[in-house]
Amino acid sequence: MILLLLKILVFPGILFLVVLSMIGEYFDRKVYAKMQNRMGPPWFQPVADFIKLLAKELIIPKNADRKIFKALPLVACSSVIIAYLYIPLWRKESIMSFNGDIIFVLYMLTIPTLTYSLAGWYSRSQYALIGSMRVLTQLFSYEVPLFMAVLAPTILASSWSFTEVINFYNAGGSLWLVNFIAFAVAIVTLQGKLEKVPFDIPEAETEIVAGSFTEYTGPLFAYFRLAMNMQTIAGASLVAAVFLPFGYGSFFIFNFIIYIIKVTFIIFLLAVIRTIFARLRTDQMLSFCWKYLAPIALVQILINVIIKAAVLK
Amino acid sequence: MSKKLGKMLAETISSLFKKPATSSYPFKKREIHKHYNGKVAYIKEKCVGCNMCVRNCPAKAIFITKIADKQFEATLHLDRCIFCSQCVISCKFGALKNTNEFELATGDKSKLVVKL
Amino acid sequence: MSKKVVIPIGPQHPALKEPASFDVTLKGERVADILVKVGYNHRGIEKACEERTFLQSVYLVERVCGICSHSHSTCFIQAIEELANLKIPPRAAYIRSLIGELERIHSHLLWLGVAAHEIGFDTLLMYSWRDREIVMDLLALLTGNRVNYAVNVIGGVRKDVSEEEKDQILKAVDILEERTKYYVQVATEEVTLIERLSKVGYISHEDALKYGAVGPTGRASGIKRDIRKDDPYAAYGEVDFEVITDDHCDVYGRAVVRVKELMQSYSIIRQLLKKLPQGPLSVVAPRLIPAGEAVSRYEAPRGEDIHFVKSNGTDKPERVKLRAPTLANVQSVAKMLEDGYLADVPIVIAAIDPCFSCTDRMIVAVNNVSTAKEDRMDWKTLREFSIDWYKKNRGVDFTKLKKLDK
Incomplete structure (x- = not known):
């Protein structure tokens, strides 16, 4: 019992996730800067930003709903943490699991997005209102391709449980390479989920200041930022667990390093995407997700169904 | 005209291995070439007190005061100076000239009025 | 069903590096109307x-x-x-x-x-x-x-x-x-x-x-x-x-x-x-x-x-x-933005390469007609108004702050 609590609270639970999210943010910003031929921040910058924001004055707009306004960042943080507890990291089992936890994790990762939208809604500011509506519009455009992409590999494994999917692909040799198309779709939609260029429409600085977060200051904004960074790690871990199911040997250190490399690689891919594109418009994002991403994800599902019917049987 | 997705990819990836273009200013100083319009220098001996620089200064930043017979003193208000070096052109006797000195910021306002 | 929202872009806004104001009336994501206001940076x-x-x-x-x-x-x-x-x-x-x-x-x-x-x-x-x-x-x-x-x-x-x-x-x-x-x-x-x-x-x-x-x-x-x-x-x-x-x-x-x-x-x-x-x-x-x-x-x-x-x-x-x-050029901006998207407002404004500080040759009353009586305030009224505003809207009391008007 105490061991489980320690696992949840310290390693590989909450504390580990927070530390990893800071490192992830640093890596993302540094690579982004390097690709733009800049210096980038020093290693302690994410921590410094977090502490600075915590120390800042908390201002809540007069018209905002105080209770919900304060509660939303914590809801966002906790839902990401819960999702993270169910994702297997360097072992085939996660801290907590049940049959069908992939679906559960996907839904837990949707909750932060909803809180961003609600945050904008309850701020009662025009910019935040527009941002809130854009968050929802964006959610509707990327969520379906993301679900289809993540669930495509599970068709082959005939299971919605992380452990069984990983076991299946480990036994199947290099069968996981089949899911490459879905992996690409998942990376692109993850970019949308994390609201980064080219899908940073809800936060488009030059249009609606900071979108839903316009009225958020100080500690509350710090928790939203933390939630966003943890979401990056959780999303990367999810994609790593489903699409890169290898490196689950018997040595802990070895497995741990492979996990870190996987997450770093995915964050690197996200950083590259955010470097080389311009921001899309809402309508362009919608048509891109539904015209291109969803059919591509469907193709993957089709391939997997054919493989399952023709080869595996 | 062929459309491409991610046209800048090659450039950004190659930038990963390049030295950043950022100049780490206070630690590494830029080389300033000799024509730079920095703080004005004053050569006492050459000044005849014609006050042309004072008359022409667009920012009213320079003042010449007489301290004794044929001896003058220049006061420069760095907070007003716009570094146009009009005074240098106006001086027919070569008593004012440009220097490369540009790091003139200070936290103390009283230090901004300097005797040249 | 879409309600009209007025979004102020400027005079302080991340998209504009200079003070100018564009009141964008939105219908969903579409621009229904735009009001250009210059005159924030008159330097005489x-x-x-x-x-x-x-x-x-x-x-x-x-x-x-x-x-x-x-x-x-x-x-x-x-x-x-x-x-x-x-x-x-x-x-x-x-x-x-x-x-x-x-x-x-x-x-x-x-x-x-x-x-x-x-x-x-x-x-x-x-x-x-x-x-x-x-x-x-x-x-x-x-x-x-x-x-x-x-x-x-x-x-x-x-x-x-x-x-x-x-x-x-x-x-x-x-x-x-x-x-x-x-x-x-x-x-x-x-x-x-x-x-x-x-x-x-x-x-x-x-x-x-x-x-x-x-x-x-x-x-x-x-x-x-x-x-x-x-x-x-x-x-x-x-x-x-x-x-x-x-x-x-x-x-x-x-x-x-x-x-x-x-x-x-x-x-x-x-x-x-x-x-x-x-x-x-x-x-x-x-x-x-x-x-x-x-x-x-x-x-x-x-x-x-x-x-x-x-x-x-x-x-x-x-x-x-x-x-x-x-x-x-600034007059043509309103025409360019007609029936555009909100997302395009900053780039359309930026596309004329605006320099509002160069442009401002006069002071105009920037308030709407409905609040015309508040157009001009003397220093004292403005100060009282701002103290009152902050007390009401932000919960900060500036009354004790040192008076600048003597």
């Missing part, structure tokens, strides 16, 4: 010129704009020289054109970065501003200053271009040309960029004429007007260049026009340096400028710049009137 430069001598005014006018400072100073000086009937030496004319073209390069590269930032393409911003440093250094080398060059004097120029500096300019221009070719490729090939720029901020040829668009904004709608060609000043009559026009009529066209103009500028600079005549740098100018009126035109990077100077025979101008190019 025209009036201040009347208090200064012509010589001092040159430096003041140079500070109308931070980007096209040479344009304003040259335009103003041309008017003075016309009044005083001065003929500047050919070498001075060449150097003026040279600095003017370098300034155009610096301004267009700056615009490229700003425009890229408005559509969230920060990488292009970083790259183009990095390359802009080359031309900034060149300007510092030639004139001694990075921004307000102070290279013009009445009757000529102040700084010469040595042989060594010529080589440096040519070398830098080669690097810049290569970089610009790359940007032309990026602008014409990168899909997300084209998607965001084309068919955005459309203004037809007829409308552009009707609203009086100037500079690259007008040229992107096929208006073949360039003061450098139509009414050559400085040394532009002696160089060969092309007036770039485009028929896209949208933001993409404006970007293409600007990037192509960069290529023209490099060729102009090469020709100027090749032909640079020997001779004196300036002629002696009188302190007292003869009475009269003069209008001078100059093709600034953003468009046609017009200066009117009236002298009464003293050493101070009697009246100075400036018309910065943005004032001519």
Whole structure:
């Protein structure tokens, strides 16, 4: 019992996730800067930003709903943490699991997005209102391709449980390479989920200041930022667990390093995407997700169904 | 005209291995070439007190005061100076000239009025 | 079902680096109506010129704009020289054109970065501003200053271009040309960029004429007007260049026009340096400028710049009137934004390369008609109003704060 609590609270639970999210943010910003031929921040910058924001004055707009306004960042943080507890990291089992936890994790990762939208809604500011509506519009455009992409590999494994999917692909040799198309779709939609260029429409600085977060200051904004960074790690871990199911040997250190490399690689891919594109418009994002991403994800599902019917049987 | 997705990819990836273009200013100083319009220098001996620089200064930043017979003193208000070096052109006797000195910021306002 | 929301873009907004206000009425994501308000940054430069001598005014006018400072100073000086009937030496004319073209390069590269930032393409911003440093250094080398060059004097120029500096300019221009070719490729090939720029901020040829668009904004709608060609000043009559026009009529066209103009500028600079005549740098100018009126035109990077100077025979101008190019273009913005998306508002505004501080020549009452009685407040009322506002809206009590009004 105490061991489980320690696992949840310290390693590989909450504390580990927070530390990893800071490192992830640093890596993302540094690579982004390097690709733009800049210096980038020093290693302690994410921590410094977090502490600075915590120390800042908390201002809540007069018209905002105080209770919900304060509660939303914590809801966002906790839902990401819960999702993270169910994702297997360097072992085939996660801290907590049940049959069908992939679906559960996907839904837990949707909750932060909803809180961003609600945050904008309850701020009662025009910019935040527009941002809130854009968050929802964006959610509707990327969520379906993301679900289809993540669930495509599970068709082959005939299971919605992380452990069984990983076991299946480990036994199947290099069968996981089949899911490459879905992996690409998942990376692109993850970019949308994390609201980064080219899908940073809800936060488009030059249009609606900071979108839903316009009225958020100080500690509350710090928790939203933390939630966003943890979401990056959780999303990367999810994609790593489903699409890169290898490196689950018997040595802990070895497995741990492979996990870190996987997450770093995915964050690197996200950083590259955010470097080389311009921001899309809402309508362009919608048509891109539904015209291109969803059919591509469907193709993957089709391939997997054919493989399952023709080869595996 | 062929459309491409991610046209800048090659450039950004190659930038990963390049030295950043950022100049780490206070630690590494830029080389300033000799024509730079920095703080004005004053050569006492050459000044005849014609006050042309004072008359022409667009920012009213320079003042010449007489301290004794044929001896003058220049006061420069760095907070007003716009570094146009009009005074240098106006001086027919070569008593004012440009220097490369540009790091003139200070936290103390009283230090901004300097005797040249 | 969609309710109308009014979004204030400006006077303080991340998209605009200068104070101007656009009240955008939205219907969903679409722009239903837009109200342009300028007048937040009136600095009284025209009036201040009347208090200064012509010589001092040159430096003041140079500070109308931070980007096209040479344009304003040259335009103003041309008017003075016309009044005083001065003929500047050919070498001075060449150097003026040279600095003017370098300034155009610096301004267009700056615009490229700003425009890229408005559509969230920060990488292009970083790259183009990095390359802009080359031309900034060149300007510092030639004139001694990075921004307000102070290279013009009445009757000529102040700084010469040595042989060594010529080589440096040519070398830098080669690097810049290569970089610009790359940007032309990026602008014409990168899909997300084209998607965001084309068919955005459309203004037809007829409308552009009707609203009086100037500079690259007008040229992107096929208006073949360039003061450098139509009414050559400085040394532009002696160089060969092309007036770039485009028929896209949208933001993409404006970007293409600007990037192509960069290529023209490099060729102009090469020709100027090749032909640079020997001779004196300036002629002696009188302190007292003869009475009269003069209008001078100059093709600034953003468009046609017009200066009117009236002298009464003293050493101070009697009246100075400036018309910065943005004032001519700002009217067309409302037309361009009609029925557009909110997401396109910043890039459409940025596409005219606005410089609101140059534009603001007057103070206008910016309040709506409904609150007209609050239009003017004296200091005391304003203070009481703000203390009351903060107490009510932010819960902060400023009553005890030291009084500034005595």
